[in-house]
Amino acid sequence: MAEYELAAPARTGHLARCLCGGHRFDLAWTYATPPEGETRYPGLDGRYHREVWRCTACGHFLIDPGVDLEELYSGDSAEATHGDHMRETFERLIALPPERSDNHVRVRRITEFAGDWLWAHDAEQRRPRALDVGSGLAVFPWALASEGWSVTALDPDPRQAELARTLACVPTVCADFTTADGLGTFDVVTLNKVLEHVPDPVMMLNRTTSLLEPGGFVYLEVPDGEGAAEDGPGREEFFIEHLHAFSLTSVGLMIAASGLAALRVERLREPSGNYTIIAFCGLPELPNRQEERRALRVLVHERHDDAAAAWLELDEPVREPLD
């Protein structure tokens, strides 16, 4: 294994630094041919070379696809991935028995968490409003809407946005999440297997903070590189579409760097066999108002001007008469 310092961004526009700020990487392995099961992109014929680098500090994997993915996708990404069969794939996925469906388990996980968390923060008990970022085949927004949630789907790919509109039958925005305006606010923002596709996941995750209602939460799923690496380089967590595969540490650091607070982070093995890290995140708590008032009271006790006197008059608790 060679240790290597990324002197310049890799060919993909990757950050030269890891999410953790680290800049030293080990070359974990390389690919000269596509691993079994990976989508064969016509543009890659005869020039396949990928490198997987691992941060020595936090264990995060940076994956250099060796080509400009935008260029690769500008061909027929959705077609290459799902062919003309996106509709059939949608039908097949929603018909999976619950115990074999990653999506079923995901929806249950989120609705259960919302039951504990959202209701505790929302006196109105209204229908939760969710934004699903990177809705893809739209199986998730469909299932969440079936639970009675109000769901908006967002996808930058017009073909996938069309799927959400016509198959999941939910309001749909076709846009780049990092630049889209006027999305509104939501109780829950979900990013299922999205952050591993973008060069700067912290920037994308940070965007959710301005869209959350007070007391709302973000749910995210990313590939667990740590778990998958135990099974070797053939795992789909390292397939060409992914620029990142995460460690438990790098997920925690990403959440903190994006201005969110981790509420729950877990590694799990999904029904499909995928190694995945999931996280629920909230907005950091406002400072405790009682603490703030107590601190103010200490301050005014140390001053003797009119403002201090006025504050004391207004705010000093009425003393119980002494017996």
Ligand SMILES: [Zn+2]
């Ligand atoms: Zn790192």
